[in-house]
Amino acid sequence: MDDPQPTIDTDLVRRLVDAQFPRWRDLPISPVASGGWDNRTFHLGDEMTVRLPSAAAYSLQVEKEQRWLPKLAPFLPLPIPTPLAMGEPGEGYPWRWSVYRWIEGETAKNARIADLGAFALSLADFLVALRGIDPADGPAPGRHNFHRGGPLTVYDGQVRQAITALEDRIDAQAATTVWETALAATWSGSPVWFHGDVASGNLLVKDGSLSAVIDFGTSGVGDPSCDLAITWTFLEGTSREAFRARVVVDDATWARGRGWALWKALITVAGHDANQAEAERQRSVIDEVLAEHQRWA
Known part of the structure; x- marks a missing residue:
């Protein structure tokens, strides 16, 4: 039997951010219009996003992106996501997650x-x-x-x-x-x-x-x-x-x-x-x- 998937919503993201990154406690959180399926994405203030894997299979990608995106970016002709922080499991959410800089478009x-x-x-x-x-x-x-x-x-x-x-x-x-x-x-x-x-x-x-x-x-x-x-x-x-x-x-x-x-x-x-x-x-x-x-x- 598959493990039950966590409910990923604004309330969960609020609790995770407040507990692990209190410097962003005062920033509003809202779902991104096209938030994805493999990952759920939320605005954090006007300049950041929070991205949470929706299942265990996608959680393997968090550390990879955190490690490699900053190394790839300088060699590419277009912007790619910039990781700002990596969150840990908590508040009933079982996997690592990421905070990125928001990209307009x-x-x-x-x-x-x-x-x-x-x-x-x-x-x-x-x-x-x-x-x-x-x-x-x-x-x-x-x-x-x-x-x-x-x-x-x-x-x-x-x-x-x-x-x-x-x-x-x-x-x-x-x-x-x-x-x-x-x-x-x-x-x-x-x-x-x-x-x-x-x-x-x-x-x-x-x-x-x-x-x-x-x-x-x-x-x-x-x-x-x-x-x-x-x-x-x-x-x-x-x-x-x-x-x-x-x-x-x-x-x-x-x-x-x-x-x-x-x-x-x-x-x-x-x-x-x-x-x-x-x-x-x-x-x-x-x-x-x-x-x-x-x-x-």
């Missing part, structure tokens, strides 16, 4: 972006810079990041089950071909830094342009192909081609990137937790991945 949506092509180029430049940072002693793929950066084989069973469950709704044969092509395109390069969850909700926009990249919980050093999923989940048309040209990876890495995008889309559509809108969006991702594989085959 809104999560990426097409209506907020002035030029999707320029956005794609900025994102590609960020990922290239991230890959160029010295990976020595960086966190290898594992439980802390749900094996991002590792071999896709870890999700082979999930994918094949999802394809079987969806065989009357998708082109199961084509999906199997894309997946097996991704499995065969094994990673043989030296480990590099990757973000691990390059999704619209983790990309901030200000004044129409990409302004920051947040949530490095699934980051690590290894195969960077997982960072390519944004190609099919958000970019389109000429912006997709601009991103492809700028991010500079080989065909095998693109094949694995399609595998990562397909994995997430398949398990979302086959699962029972996604709402209809999200299931439809992920079904579109499946179609895009299959169509592109056919074009490049």
Whole structure:
């Protein structure tokens, strides 16, 4: 049986902050509008946020971000979260948690972006810079990041089950071909830094342009192909081609990137937790991945 999850609300955050960081006792606390699912995020005054893992699996990421984000930030062309303090378990909450500096911006949506092509180029430049940072002693793929950066084989069973469950709704044969092509395109390069969850909700926009990249919980050093999923989940048309040209990876890495995008889309559509809108969006991702594989085959 899974352990019961703690109730994470403003009252809990107030008690934690007051007990562990009394210097911030007088600052107001309120939920962030898009507070996330893996972690719950709250405003602390006007210039800080409090971020609490929502389950034990995500708590492994706290110390990693505290250690590595300050080391990565100087080498990146866009702002990333700045840890200010790390909280300890307390007040009935069982895990460590973080206080960050607030970053202005809104999560990426097409209506907020002035030029999707320029956005794609900025994102590609960020990922290239991230890959160029010295990976020595960086966190290898594992439980802390749900094996991002590792071999896709870890999700082979999930994918094949999802394809079987969806065989009357998708082109199961084509999906199997894309997946097996991704499995065969094994990673043989030296480990590099990757973000691990390059999704619209983790990309901030200000004044129409990409302004920051947040949530490095699934980051690590290894195969960077997982960072390519944004190609099919958000970019389109000429912006997709601009991103492809700028991010500079080989065909095998693109094949694995399609595998990562397909994995997430398949398990979302086959699962029972996604709402209809999200299931439809992920079904579109499946179609895009299959169509592109056919074009490049």
